[in-house]
């Protein structure tokens with residue numbers, strides 16, 4: 851059975867903004883895209899860096915570590931490991947296979963944001 855967690859207030863995540871929260875023990879990234887709030891796992895699927903430290907551009911969050919980009923609406927990888935490294939390091943970094951981010955159902959009640967999974 852799914853569990854619902856109150857994670858933030860709508861006013862804390864205005865359009866174009868994102869916020870890292872926890873739902874139970876799960877790190878979650880909330881992102882407001884044109885007034886709709888989406889939730890994906892906050893940990894980059896590449897090497898476990900918080901996506902909330904990155905940048906949100908429209909519906910795409912960019913990981914601050916190696917530049918992977920994820921669509922916050924569905925968790926899909928838009929680009930994988932885009933930063934430039936010396937050739938050998940780049941090959942090693944790309945060895946870890948591309949993996950989409952987990953997304954979560956969001957509901958709004960008044961000014962409260964709930965994440966469910």
Ligand code: FES
Pocket residue numbers: 894895896897898899913914915916917918931
């Ligand atoms: S940890 Fe996010 S791209 Fe490497």
